[in-house]
Amino acid sequence: MRFAEYVITGWALTGATLAVYWFWIVRRTRRAEQSLPDGEVE
Amino acid sequence: MALWREVRLVAGKDLRIEVRSRVTSQQIAPFGLIVLLLFAFALDPDRGVLRRVAPGLFWITVLLAALLAVSRAFAIEADNGARDGLRLSGLDGPALFLGKGAAIAVQLFALEAVLAACVVVLYGVELNTLVPLLLATLAATIGVAATGTLYGVLAAGLRVRETLVPVLLLPVVAPVLLGATRSWEAAIDGVPSDAWPWVALLGVFAVLFTAIGMLAFGPLLEEA
Amino acid sequence: MDQRLLRPGVARALGWIALAALAVLVIFGLFVAPPDRIQSDAQRLMYLHVPVAWVAYLAFGITALGSVLWLLPRTRSPVWDRLAGSSAEIGVIFTALTLVDGSLWGRPVWGVWWAWDARLVTTAVLFFLYLGYLALRRIPSSPEARAKRCAIAALVAFVDVPIVHFSVNLWRTLHQQGTVFNDQLDAHIHGVMAFTLWFGVFAFTLVYVYLLDKRYRLLVLDEDREEREVQQAIAERLAASPVPPAPPTPPVEVGAPR
DSSP states (O other): OOOOOHHHHHHHHHHHHHHHHHHHHHHHHHHHHTTTTTTOOO | HHHHHHHHHHHHHHHHOOOOOOHHHIHHHHHHHHHHHHHHSSSSOOHHHHHHHHHHHHHHHHHHHHHHHHHHHHHTTTTGHHHHHHHHOOOOHHHHHHHHHHHHHHHHHHHHHHHHHHHHHHHHOOOOOHHHHHHHHHHHHHHHHHHHHHHHTTTTTTTHHHHHHHHHHHHHHHHHHHHHHHHHHHTTTGGGGHHHHHHHHHHHHHHHHHHHHHHHHHHHHOOO | OOSSSSSSHHHHHHHHHHHHHHHHHIIIIIIIIIBBTTGGGGGGGGGHHHHHHHHHHHHHHHHHHHHHHHSSSTTTOOOHHHHHHHHHHHHHHHHHHHHHHHHHHHHHHHSSSSSHHHHHHHHHHHHHHHHHHHHHSOOOOOHHHHHHOOHHHHHHHHHHHHHHHHHHHHHHHTTTOOHHHHHHHTTOHHHHHHHHHHHHHHHHHHHHHHHHHHHHHHHHHHHHHHHHHHHHHHHHHHHOOOOOOOOOOOOOOOOOOO
């Protein structure tokens, strides 16, 4: 593939950014759910 | 009309405070002049470069000074419950907005006159074709003052006000910088009739953000 | 149920569908779609850059919509403010991705990392408008005050974006620099390439909705926790300095003896 370094960088960066963001939300959501007073988890 | 009387009241108050405290003339204006000087240090002193980019440097300096002017305009309301005083005064949002905005605009006009003189002297610029130049300056200044007043009241009660307003204001007034600089370039160095589309853009911006400010000032003041 | 935008089952299904769609996009974008006549394989970045840019602007629109609905008294509800806030965070990430992907695409195609054309510059300004909005959201305040501030800021930004685009366009066309870049960006594509592009838009829209729901839920949890902490702090303050007992009342005069 010509310009492979640009293409792969772009796709990898985009995928990685979204994956990291998703992980960040999931982790913080779990932590927030754990600190809820009992009986309020939805 | 009652609105204009109230506007004159508020603007008069702010301008009288400035006359007595002299913050714009003794602090903001020197700041502007220093920035113009620093630009000369930073760029090639070869007169050709400075003269070509003078409109851009002038307007960036005006924008930076406007940040200070906006900050000052709302700092004077911070002590002694002055904001509560404004809220209880019975003056309505649009009048307060126009009054404060007008005061900021007047101070900016005075500043621009001084800075323009410096640009002529220091950068060797000749201010040709005054009509488009002055109209562009009028519209641009009103646009900046209106937007600045809007964000000023939005951030008024906040501790991070001084670092927040620049971040909010500067991206929004980017079109004003563009329009003002291109109008000046056209009037001074290029084809003066090229300035008119930009003057029109500046005018639209000024009207639009004055309208928005009139609507939003009251509600924002309530939360400040 | 104002804790979420989507029902949990729907959200989970959406997540899997979005992931599958992205996988299909990778296959099409990197392998199935042919290289472009002019741009060669650099074209493959377009299948990212355009959908991601679309989401960046979609998210911005949703933030503006949420802001309007919150400001109107008839529709005011914390749901709209939270929607606006969640969408803004996703939007800023997608805007950053738009700029980076665009830059990576531009370098092999134009030879430069950046070009001063209307679309790129407007996206850069959008990025800073988002940052300002998110800075505003961070400032601790009563939910009402913060919502009002942010809603107005979002609408001012929303009004400003077309003006920025128009002014930069005017600037660049007057100086006749924009045409080359626009030609490349508006490459006429058909067949598999067009399908891949539109599928990319579809896939990333699914990703956006999925992330929006998740972010919204997190925002609700965070705001509830803040509210609980405030209540707790108030309760602690009251417990630490109890209200002093009432001063003894003067003896009440009994009725006159009969």
